[in-house]
Amino acid sequence: xxKQKYIKFLKKSGLIPTTKQYEDMKSFILIMIVLSIVILxxxxxxxxxxxxxxxxxxxxxxxxRGVAYDDDLPECGNDPTRQWWKYV
Numbered sequence: 266x267x268k269q270k271y272i273k274f275l276k277k278s279g280l281i282p283t284t285k286q287y288e289d290m291k292s293f294i295l296i297m298i299v300l301s302i303v304i305l306x307x308x309x310x311x312x313x314x315x316x317x318x319x320x321x322x323x324x325x326x327x328x329x330r331g332v333a334y335d336d337d338l339p340e341c342g343n344d345p346t347r348q349w350w351k352y353v
Contacts, residue, residue, distance in 0.1 A: 275281045282290065 272281065
């Protein structure tokens with residue numbers, strides 16, 4: 266019985282939110298969380314930018330520039346069909 270008195274008093278004094286106020290608080294907090302994540306990501310992007318050397322090695326692992334020429338050095342030194350002493 267006393268518990269209901271306290272709850273009634275708190276509701277009258279406006280310390281317990283109504284359902285509408287509770288829904289508004291939830292939506293406000295959700296918007297603030299999303300906004301803070303976006304702001305922190307932008308600040309982190311500006312403070313710690315991506316180093317440019319991450320994009321330097323985007324070429325494929327096999328270099329195809331010298332494929333048409335027969336007298337180029339082999340990629341692997343263990344190729345038995347090539348005569349290595351020609352290239353020394």
